[in-house]
Amino acid sequence: MSSYSRQSPSLESLKREIGLDTEYFLPRCTKFRLVQVQGSAKIGSLMEELSIITQLSHEFGTPEYVKGGGGNTSYKNESTLWVKPSGTTLSGLTEETFVQLNRSKIDDLYNTETPADSAAREELVKNMMADAVSGGSGRPSVEAPLHNVLSTKYVVHTHALLVNGMTCSIEGEEVAKRLFPEALWVEYIDAGYTLCMELKGRIEQYEAEHGKTPGVILLKNHGIFVSGNSAEEIRAHYASIMEPLRAEYDRLGINESLSIADSQTDSETENTIQELFGDDAKFVESSGSFTCVPGPITPDHLVYARAFPFDAELTQENADAYRSTHGFAPKVVIANGRIYGLGNTEKNAGLALEFAMDGAQVLQLSQAFGGVEYMSDAAREFIENWEVESYRQSVAS
Numbered sequence: 001m002s003s004y005s006r007q008s009p010s011l012e013s014l015k016r017e018i019g020l021d022t023e024y025f026l027p028r029c030t031k032f033r034l035v036q037v038q039g040s041a042k043i044g045s046l047m048e049e050l051s052i053i054t055q056l057s058h059e060f061g062t063p064e065y066v067k068g069g070g071g072n073t074s075y076k077n078e079s080t081l082w083v084k085p086s087g088t089t090l091s092g093l094t095e096e097t098f099v100q101l102n103r104s105k106i107d108d109l110y111n112t113e114t115p116a117d118s119a120a121r122e123e124l125v126k127n128m129m130a131d132a133v134s135g136g137s138g139r140p141s142v143e144a145p146l147h148n149v150l151s152t153k154y155v156v157h158t159h160a161l162l163v164n165g166m167t168c169s170i171e172g173e174e175v176a177k178r179l180f181p182e183a184l185w186v187e188y189i190d191a192g193y194t195l196c197m198e199l200k201g202r203i204e205q206y207e208a209e210h211g212k213t214p215g216v217i218l219l220k221n222h223g224i225f226v227s228g229n230s231a232e233e234i235r236a237h238y239a240s241i242m243e244p245l246r247a248e249y250d251r252l253g254i255n256e257s258l259s260i261a262d263s264q265t266d267s268e269t270e271n272t273i274q275e276l277f278g279d280d281a282k283f284v285e286s287s288g289s290f291t292c293v294p295g296p297i298t299p300d301h302l303v304y305a306r307a308f309p310f311d312a313e314l315t316q317e318n319a320d321a322y323r324s325t326h327g328f329a330p331k332v333v334i335a336n337g338r339i340y341g342l343g344n345t346e347k348n349a350g351l352a353l354e355f356a357m358d359g360a361q362v363l364q365l366s367q368a369f370g371g372v373e374y375m376s377d378a379a380r381e382f383i384e385n386w387e388v389e390s391y392r393q394s395v396a397s
Contacts, residue, residue: 049075052154052231053073053082053098054093054094055231056231057073057091059235060073060090060156060238061090061091062091065160065161066159067354067355067358069088070300071090072090073154073156074098074141075098075154076103077153078103079102080101080103081103081106082099083101083140084097085097099133099136099140099141099144101144106144108128109129109193119385122192125145125192143191143196146199146200150203151213154231154233155227158226159222159223159224160223162242162245162246164221164297164362165249165254165256165362165369166245166365168373169368169373170371171369172373176218179245180216180241182210182216183214183215183216183217184203184214186202186218186220188219215228216240216241221373224241226241248368249365254365254367258290258357258364260287260290261290261337263289263337269314272314273340276316277330281329281349283345283348283349284342284349285340285341285346285353286339286340287339290339290357291364292311292332292339292356293360295308295372295374296375297363297374301355302375302380302384304352304354304355305331305332305359306330310322311334314333329342332352332353339356341354341356
């Protein structure tokens with residue numbers, strides 16, 4: 001065997017690596033060169049596709065669309081799904097950081113009989129998704145199976161503030177159907193497998209009725225999924241939602257900016273908070289006062305800021321009572337004219353305050369559509385006890 005042959009991959013191994021299965025009835029050396037040329041073209045095409053979804057991730061990874069590790073994006077071809085790793089930021093993605101999943105193994109999930117117990121079911125789904133990983137690092141987004149259902153090349157899921165002002169409101173469904181008749185509206189469904197399986201049926205029904213995949217899916221108390229076969233299509237779908245919503249808020253005199261009252265930092269109050277809540281308040285970030293949302297509105301707000309802020313007098317008795325009622329320490333404290341974000345890391349504390357502000361803006365915007373509608377206790381408890389969200393928070397912080 002020549003040294004060239006020893007150093008070069010075999011025809012079959014190269015074909016497997018780049019996904020070519022066409023046999024060329026040509027001399028061996030010509031075959032190898034053709035496969036190299038086709039392989040280079042295919043790899044170049046893939047890098048271009050990943051570059052496009054990376055750029056879209058950055059465009060829609062701004063605070064207008066997501067906070068913290070929220071949202072997810074993906075690109076797919078016939079065999080593979082590239083999806084954002086759980087807990088990472090859209091703005092921080094590169095072409096190399098997407099998790100690669102075998103689509104046929106994801107398809108197996110749709111036909112698997114799952115346990116009735118939610119914890120056992122989610123553990124099974126997590127393990128099946130881990131088995132589907134074929135490259136990349138990190139855990140794939142919990143919504144990867146839903147990305148896989150949509151037939152388009154690109155999917156961009158966010159929790160856009162203007163959108164959640166509507167999806168978290170009492171009249172959200174009515175408004176969505178009036179303003180966006182082509183969009184698919186979905187009531188609140190527990191995230192993960194349950195949402196995926198329910199939406200799979202809804203998407204198939206939509207496709208049967210409309211002859212196309214829904215370009216926009218609006219999720220109650222959650223956010224928005226946008227799908228398309230080009231970057232321009234994704235941008236156009238988002239513009240078709242964001243611009244009418246902004247016009248509607250303006251028409252009704254609802255300001256999307258958050259008004260924050262001026263107040264001086266208060267080191268004494270910070271020290272008291274740290275004494276009362278210990279390691280859960282190892283770091284504290286604060287701002288002037290604003291109206292905190294007093295209940296659960298989306299999974300992200302539950303993960304990063306908890307459902308209920310602590311607004312009682314800062315005493316040990318009240319701190320213990322909060323822990324006893326909720327099973328954990330608060331992440332947001334309202335005290336002495338300021339709002340405090342708590343965390344066991346500096347980033348965690350900052351995220352708690354950031355989501356408290358975002359929640360306040362959602363509360364404010366929802367007034368355009370009959371006021372805020374909170375998640376049910378059952379929905380809240382599912383998120384609070386879901387291992388997937390604990391993992392996502394640990395990565396984000």
